[in-house]
Amino acid sequence: MKEGFRQSMSWLHTWLGLIVGWLLFYVYLTGTVGYLDKEIDYWMTPDKPFFASSATTREQLALAQTQLATVAPDAAVWNIQLIGGREAPWLEIAWTQKPDANNKRGLTVHETLNPVTGVPVDSSARATGGGQLLYKMHYNMAYLPLTWANIIIMICSVIMFAGMITGIIVHKNIFKDFFTFRPGKGQRSWLDGHNLLSVGSLPFHLIVTYSGLLFFVYQFTPAVPHLLYSASAGKSVGLQVYQGTYGVPGATIAGAAGVAAPLASLAPMLDKVDTLWGKDKVTTVEVRNPGDANARVVFKPLPSETIAFPDYSAIFDGVSGKLVENDPGPYIYPSGYADQTLKGLHKGLFAGPFLRFLYLFMGVAGTAMIGTGLLLWSNTRKQKLLKTNKDPHFGIMLVDKLNLGTIVGLPIAIAAYFWANRLLPVAMETRADWEVHAMYLTLAASFLYPIWRQLEKAWVELLWLAAAAYALLPLLNALTTERHLGVSLLQGDWIMAGFDLTMLATGLVFAVFAIRLQKRRSIKLTTITESRRTPGELATS
Amino acid sequence: MSAALTTAYRLSIFSRVLAASVGAYVLINLANLALSILLPFEQYKALLFAMQTSFIYYTLAIIWVFSVRTATKAWLGLIAVAVPLALVDAYYYFQGALP
Numbered sequence: 001m002k003e004g005f006r007q008s009m010s011w012l013h014t015w016l017g018l019i020v021g022w023l024l025f026y027v028y029l030t031g032t033v034g035y036l037d038k039e040i041d042y043w044m045t046p047d048k049p050f051f052a053s054s055a056t057t058r059e060q061l062a063l064a065q066t067q068l069a070t071v072a073p074d075a076a077v078w079n080i081q082l083i084g085g086r087e088a089p090w091l092e093i094a095w096t097q098k099p100d101a102n103n104k105r106g107l108t109v110h111e112t113l114n115p116v117t118g119v120p121v122d123s124s125a126r127a128t129g130g131g132q133l134l135y136k137m138h139y140n141m142a143y144l145p146l147t148w149a150n151i152i153i154m155i156c157s158v159i160m161f162a163g164m165i166t167g168i169i170v171h172k173n174i175f176k177d178f179f180t181f182r183p184g185k186g187q188r189s190w191l192d193g194h195n196l197l198s199v200g201s202l203p204f205h206l207i208v209t210y211s212g213l214l215f216f217v218y219q220f221t222p223a224v225p226h227l228l229y230s231a232s233a234g235k236s237v238g239l240q241v242y243q244g245t246y247g248v249p250g251a252t253i254a255g256a257a258g259v260a261a262p263l264a265s266l267a268p269m270l271d272k273v274d275t276l277w278g279k280d281k282v283t284t285v286e287v288r289n290p291g292d293a294n295a296r297v298v299f300k301p302l303p304s305e306t307i308a309f310p311d312y313s314a315i316f317d318g319v320s321g322k323l324v325e326n327d328p329g330p331y332i333y334p335s336g337y338a339d340q341t342l343k344g345l346h347k348g349l350f351a352g353p354f355l356r357f358l359y360l361f362m363g364v365a366g367t368a369m370i371g372t373g374l375l376l377w378s379n380t381r382k383q384k385l386l387k388t389n390k391d392p393h394f395g396i397m398l399v400d401k402l403n404l405g406t407i408v409g410l411p412i413a414i415a416a417y418f419w420a421n422r423l424l425p426v427a428m429e430t431r432a433d434w435e436v437h438a439m440y441l442t443l444a445a446s447f448l449y450p451i452w453r454q455l456e457k458a459w460v461e462l463l464w465l466a467a468a469a470y471a472l473l474p475l476l477n478a479l480t481t482e483r484h485l486g487v488s489l490l491q492g493d494w495i496m497a498g499f500d501l502t503m504l505a506t507g508l509v510f511a512v513f514a515i516r517l518q519k520r521r522s523i524k525l526t527t528i529t530e531s532r533r534t535p536g537e538l539a540t541s
Numbered sequence: 542m543s544a545a546l547t548t549a550y551r552l553s554i555f556s557r558v559l560a561a562s563v564g565a566y567v568l569i570n571l572a573n574l575a576l577s578i579l580l581p582f583e584q585y586k587a588l589l590f591a592m593q594t595s596f597i598y599y600t601l602a603i604i605w606v607f608s609v610r611t612a613t614k615a616w617l618g619l620i621a622v623a624v625p626l627a628l629v630d631a632y633y634y635f636q637g638a639l640p
Contacts, residue, residue, distance in 0.1 A: 005608050158599065162599075162600045162603045165600050217589070220592065221573050224570060224592070244588075245589050339593060
């Protein structure tokens, strides 16, 4: 290949990065945004009111039970989501009706309750994909069949992992790079920046990429499990491997007996759970077969309780109110547990505010690492050509345009998703779909724009557009809802206010980039015009 | 780099890309199957362990393919590892001894 191991790895790193860089930028950015998925959900459903105070957990449980007994006494399953943790800003209930001819799984209905009075809140009008859709894009993409999307993302992640390992090999001085940044030196600064972003959060990048791959173990080499197992007893190979890997849930929950029996009060069961797990550890309560002699009540812990998703639960007899089983969850052997722990680290559901901030920070660093890497590719080549006085060829110009469309276009597209959430008519039929269309149409436009606009101008203009698109979101929120900063800050509605302020700050960051680039551009233009003057002109001027 | 952009160079790159994508992928499948059979764990544990670590072997294979001096050597290296693995896999497969 090239002379020497490190040189050939540098070559490999460069080209692996270029092949998948744009898609990885998309994966990293939408994935990073996912660390705020619940907060985005909250902002995108402004019709669900903010409740400054709520009843105690026990009272919430009683309110929910009363409401469910009124609206869904014959349901197959009740679900109660208690307020607590970052996942649950609202008291929510859901019930699944018994399966019938029309609906084999049974229809599920959701309701949000006032956490003080228990009265249902009407908030179903605004259909939105919310933060969930946004973060799921990082592995499901959009518009593509799921299998295809997953395979594309898997291949990109495999290349990402190889790109990171080769990137590490290229670096002689990992420790030194950590303290090296020489700003204002053109190409050298970009490389320093790329190194700093990569090395500074290297453990995060490694873990998040490798654990991301673990989600695809089955898709990566599907032939192997299919040679080892065959579908039997109604179990597909996939299901067999899944159950073999993660265990079959230990607790078996009794089915309906068909004999009516009143459901005991749920609140006292919560006291028992508190003695088992400690206070305020419950997030959801599921009631199977309410009103039946075999009613079972399942208490589930907050996902922040363990790094791997907690799969233990406490199961009560719904009629006698006695603890039936303190289910530790399926037994998982070490490699299965390692798998779940790494995936838990990937999702970061366990992270509190400080860790969550670090997750975001490193996610942004990773996104910037990919972005600077992409810019380096074309900058390095353009500089070489500049020395030989050649014009950049088609490949470089294409990369340049794709870089702009991705690095600035994607953030603008995400902002467009938020704008669509507020601007599309609330009662619109295909509203949630059009939120997504708005995002991807904007992205497409950002790719098209630099085709007929001079590249450097397009950079500055799109950066300003991004700045405006984010910085004006709080204003848009004020114009279209009653939940603007003046209200949310006063009420102590921190999620709403926090989102608005984060968007404002994001807009300002883009504005700073735009101003810097504009300045650099004007300096460059003067130097070019200076150098183009003949010596005679310079002497006379 | 411009001097190196000969047809031979391009062919070498193409061959290596093929080795890294198709060749190394086949190798990883063979390795996963062999590990699942040979590792002294229960079946699922062995399979999961093989699948979990396959990304690391794959990366190593890619690095091998692009670091050696010639594309031929890259292929030979992959084949040298693949053949014993394939023999192990075939032995168990045709014996019907797959679990």
